[in-house]
Every structure is written in structure tokens, then in C-alpha cells.
Amino acid sequence: MRLLKNINYILFVLVLLYSCQPKDYQNVISDGAYQFAAQDKLTEIIIHDIFSPPVASRIYAYSSIAAYEVAVLAGNGEYKSLMGQLNGFEKTDFDVSEDVYLPLASLAAYYKVGTMLIFSEEMMQAHKNAAFKELKSKGIPSDIIEASVALGEKVADHVIAYSKKDNYHQSRSFEKYTISSDPNSWQPTPPMYMEGIEPHWNKIRPFVLEAPDQFKSEPATAFDSKPGSDFYREAEEVFNVVNNLTKEQSDIAFFWDCNPYKVNVKGHVMFAEKKITPGGHWMGIAAISSKTAKQDWIGAAETLAKTSIALFDGFIACWDEKYRSVLIRPETYINKYIDEEWLPILQTPPFPEYTSGHSVISNAAAETLTSLFGEGFHFVDSTEVAFGLPIREFESFKLAADEAAISRMYGGIHYMPAIVNGASKGKKIGQYLVGKIETKSQKLAEK
Template sequence: MKRVTKNIFLGVMMVIGMIACQENGDYEDVITDGSYQTAAQIRLTNVIIHDIFSPPVASRIYAYPSIAAYEVAVIADPQYKSMMGQLNDFEKKEFEAPEDVYFPLASLAAYYKVATALIFSEEKMTSHRDMAFEEIRKKGVPKKVFQKSVAFGEEVADHVIAYSKKDNYHESRSFEKYTVRNDPHTWQPTPPAYGEGIEPHWNKIRPFVLDSAAQFKSVPPTEFSSDPSSLFYQEAAEVFHVINDLTEEQKDIAFFWDCNPYKVNVKGHVMFAEKKITPGGHWMGIAAIAAKTAGRDWKGTAEALAITGVALFDGFIACWDEKYRSILIRPETYINKYIDEDWLPLLQTPPFPEYTSGHSVISNAAAETLTKVFGEPFHFVDSTEVAYGLPIREFESFRHAADEAAISRLYGGIHYMPAIVHGSTKGQKVGHHLLGRVSTKTENLAEN
């Protein structure tokens, strides 16, 4: 009987000891790496796909939550530098964190709150947040610490949400739709859905670091001509012949980087949509993979995602500015009219003008930024598309991946080469400009 009583006593003391350890701060290892934020980003990607946000809008939805999560990391660690005062119109604000705030949790709370504010299907995000928070609670974060941490993260989130509301996005929802022109060189809606032009006023959205949407204005596209001896005809013929002679590897590359958020399929009299990740979402996935590959902690992960989000956002603004300036005809339309009326591209042509290539711009902007953060060479396994039925691909650098993403648009049959070449140049300029404007590490201030 005494032995039983002694065992019960020891058991009670062990429980009391565990509780005491938790209350005395023995929970610092609950969140160390970026796995929770990566999981939140994957959830956000799924919601973006569900809600069918276009690629430019998706880049906005990725950027602001990532900035909010990063700003908490800045408060937690003085080696990181705030983006407040560096991004256009992002006003500085002093935040006083409670003494017992758990910063990794506060960062996660900031991410969830901003992300939820930018989507339609809010419940899908909040339910994921609740599951993550419950798991963190069970791992030993004390109730008071938990509540204060979440409240502090949401305070930072409120500042970022207020910043997002001034970027002209909401006003642009009421701007007039694009009116298709009859000029022979201009973009026309393409089959099978003949969708209207997406985001014709995206150049009116406030960029993060660009002085204006047209700061890195591309050279004009090749002069339009239907003459078989003309340069434009030859560029279209190149697309035609490449598609007709694709290798299996080229097809794999095209499909891997397709990233068409809303592909319309037609079978007989039935039309149905296939929804997938956006190109910006693909690169946000790469940023998360890189952070994990490099063994970055939660703060380093927040840094990588935030700076990539900024690069993608401004990349889309710069690209869309040119698309609706040149309003260039797509290869599918041109080839069907002047070369072969039965020809089809490998990939479905997206519903907006051709020049410049969006993939080329945003991939190179992201690649320059990620190269700054992680260095070069940097081998990584890109598994972003596995969830959508595609295999992994491996790259030796972010620039290697960007080059492949860019040329994939030729293999897909949806861009002429000048859009790829000049789009890549534009993206590199956006990335370099970003790195000259924004520093995420205090020791890098002298360099910038």
C-alpha cells in the first residue's frame, strides 16, 4: 500500500514538474524552423486555387502576409531590418512586445490574420490556423504567453493590413474591363474559353519598390507583319516549328512550369475547369524549399518568403504594364490565321496579351532575390508541383530554374522568343532594383 502511495506521489510530482517547466519558459523549442509558416503558405496556396485568383492578384495575397510575419521576426532579432520605411509608403511604427511574448507564434499569427483578410474563403484559412494553434498549445506554450503572442502578432498584422488597403487594389475592382480591339496586331481572346483580358489596370497598383510600373520599360516588340519574309512572321514560325518537334524533355519542362490557375477543358459538349497553382505560388514554394534546404530557422524562413513576395509583386506590376501597352497578339491567334489554321499550342494560352512573358519577368525577379539570400550555386529539389501530379525537378541555382521557367513558355507555344528574352531582362532589373532599395540584414546596410 505504501509502495502504491509512493508511486502516486511521484507521478503527481512529475506532472507538477512538467507544468512548472512549461510555466517557466520550457517551450522555446516548440517552433524553431519555418515548418509552421510553410504549412500556412501551402494552405494559402490551396485557398488561392479554390478562390481562383489570377496570377497578379495571387502575388498580392502572398506578399502582405509574408511581410507581416517577417516584421515580427525583425522585432525578435536585431540582425534583421524592418521593411517599414524601405517599401513605398510603408510607414514606420514602433511596437512594444510583451516581455513574455513567444515571437515565432506571434509571427505565425500575423501571417494568418493578413492572409485571411485578403481572400474570399476565410473559413478555410481560419480552420487551418486553429488546428496549428491547438497543436502549438498542446506542445506546452502557456496560456498567458499564447494569448499575448497571438495578440501581438495580430497587432503587427493590423498595421500591414492598413498598408495593403492603400495600394489601389480595391479601387481597381471597379475599373472598366478591357475592350478588345480590331487591329490585326493586337491580342484577341483565345479558345476554348475566350476569356476576357485579366487585370488590364494592374499597372495602377502601388508597387513596393519600383518608382513606377514603367520604370523598366521594355523595348517595343518586333513590328507586326503577316509577310512570310518579315521578322515577326519568322518569330511566329519558330514557335510553330518548336511545338511540332518537341522532345519529351521539352514537354516535361513546359508542363512543369505551366502554372495555369484556371485551365478550361472541353470534352464533347462538356466544359470543365482544372485549377492549379499560379507562377508566383510556384516561386513562393521554391523560397520555402530553399529555406528548409539551407536549414534556416523561422526568422530566416520569414525573410526568404517576404523578400520573394515583394519581388514577385513588383515583377507582375512591371510585366502587366508592358502587356497592356503593346497588347500583342498571341502565337496561337497569329499562327491559326497566317500559318496553319489547325495548329494548337502544347499549353492553353492564358487570357492576356503576349508581350512580355510573365513567367520570364517574375521568375528572374525572384531568382535574383533568392540568389542574394542563399547564394550561388544552390542545389535544390523543386517538389512544388508534386501536389498537382507532376514529378520533381532539380536545379543547381535559382537562375537555372528561372531560365528554364522562361524557355518553358516557348515550349508551351504561348510566347515568341523576344517576350522571353526581354521579359527575363526586365525581371533581372526588378530584382536588382529591389536589392538596391531594400536590406533585410542590418550588416548589409553599408552595401546598399
């Protein structure tokens, strides 16, 4: 009898010791690698489905926010939820059982929201299935996967409900942009002469901005077709710069092109060349930076969420100005008043000129990333390698944003005021976001 009691005691101690040990699967997801892979797939699908740059920013943002909201649950109070901080994002509580593996739940939330916001859902679902199969093979038990997915999808559902109130779906039925005959107004450009993209994007609810025109740019230079006028000189500057590009300037222009609408014409044949959006390029930079800094999976989720929010609000503010000023593009002006055979080296995007979208969103993202990684952060931007372009290296996010902005002059896409004033707007948006949104608690900030 005493022997039996001793055996039972030993078994009890062994069970207790086992239950106190870290589970074998706890370190399967330690960094952002799986979310980065999911983001890469989302980028591929965004390109495949040909989403516009503003719409693409929306897809990245809600997906990244969902992943971050699960990460907050694992942060031991060190990270703060975006609920109650983003416009209209209501607070709610989520129960986390001991069977939930939060890094996996975060990934499940990302996949569900991303899948809901695209057309080619089967592509994202297949990628998720492959990722989860791999994770299971690494030792995550089926019951843990099931519980984790259930929590992740609950958070995703809350984010999806939030997304449905941002006026996006209503805006799909708004009237199209009507082309004006005014000589200063934007006109569709060759070779496709596409209609203006997202003329009502300023009606989409921003995440942080109080209003789309909160950081309203000063008016563009007054239109004038007379040689020697201020506007003529701005167009002439674009004309001369493009005609005398160095190889480095040309490389910069193509590196930052990011035009999902590029159409090639060869004889009587037209074919599309699918490219990453400018927001997708900066989400790639965010992932690269997280890897470079060796962030854990929670920090990676924070980086992607905050960067995507900056891009989303940046597009809203930029598009608000674009369809207020509705300014003529350099290609149209130069062909009419300077040289009818001139062409920019990049294809002109299908929306008005002022302000430069690249300048706005790049600087908004750069300010946000600088707040996370510091001023002198060296990174190797390999985002465009998949599209046949070489890497470029930068010593800071702000220098990368400067290059992205001036690339639009080199490409023949923008006049200088659109670049300068766009960059200013983007910096203000980024700085406002950094001051408005708190993700790390004071406890973590003091470490």
C-alpha cells in the first residue's frame, strides 16, 4: 500500500513538472517570418487582381491590424490595443484559453481578413493551408491549432465588421469622374486613356486623421500656357530633366515606379505588365526592417500595422487634394505646349497630378518607421528584386522617402511642387500618427 502511494506521488510530481515546462511548440513562431510570407502572398494577389494603390493600402491595413490585435493579447500589457484609438474602432474583449497559441492565432486573423478583402480568395486560402500544414508538422497539436484559429477568426470578424463601416462599399456605387474641358484639368493619358481612379477616396474613413484635408496642401501653381510663366517653367523643368537623365536617375525612376496599370504596346498588340503598388513597396520595406532589427513576432505585427495605417491615411489625404485641384499631368501639358512627341520614361498613372502620391505616402511611412527603428537605420531594399530590378541600400527611411519622391520627377510624372508639397504633407501625417497612436506601453518604453 505504501509502495502504491509512493508511485502515485512520483507520478503526480512528474505530471506537475511536465505541465510547468514550456510546450515543445511554443517557439515554432518566434519572429514575423510567417506573417511576412502571408504578406508576400497578399501582395502577389493584389498585383494579380489589379487593385489600385488606395484600395491595396486598405487591404494591407485591415489585415495587419487584425494580426496586431491578437499580438496585443500576448504582450503581457506591454502593447496597447488600437481599439479606442483608431477612428470608430470599438473596444471589445476576447477570452484567451490556455489552449491558444497566440502567434498562430495572429496569423489566422491576418489570413481571414486578407482573404475577405481580395477577389482571388482561393489563392490566399491555399497559402494558408500550406502554412498551417507546415506548422502542424513542426509539432503544434491539432487541438491547439483549432483553438488558435477560432480566436484569430473572432478577432478577424471584429476587424471585418469595423472595415464595413468605412464607406468603401458604398463608394463602389458613386459616380465616375467626369472629364473637364478646362485647359488646366487632368486628362486621361496614353496608351490606355483610363478613367480617373478612385475620385471619391476622400470619403473613406481615415484611421487617425480627423478629416481628409487636415493637412491641406497649399494650392498648386496657377495654370498658364505662356512660355516664361511659372507653370510653363515647371513643365519645362520636367521636360529638361527627363531629356538629360543620368543612368542613376533613370535607375531610381524605374525602382520606384510601382505602377499596377502599366500597359505595353508593341505594334497592334497591347499587354499589361503587373507591378507592385507604392504602398506594397513600403510594406515590403517594413518587413525587411523588422527582419533586419530581429524583432519578435509581436514587434513585427506592430511594425506592419503602424506602417499600413500611415499608408492608408496618406492615400486618403493625397487623393483628397488630387481631385480638388484636378491638375493636368506633365505629359499632357508638354505634348500640347512644348513638344508634341515627348514621352516620360514612366507611364503616367490614371489620376490627377497634384500632389504626388509617392511623396505623400513614402514620407508618412518613413516617419512611422523612423519612430520604430530610429533615424540612422541602414536597410537593404530588395522589394523590387521579384520584378527584375536590383536592390538599393539606404541609411535611413527618410532618405528612401526622399528618393521615392524625386523619382517622380525623373520619371516625368510630376512637377516639383507636387513632390515638395506632397513630401511635406506626408511628413505631417506620419508625425501626427506617431503622436496620436500609442502601441507600446510606458512599461515597455522605459526598458
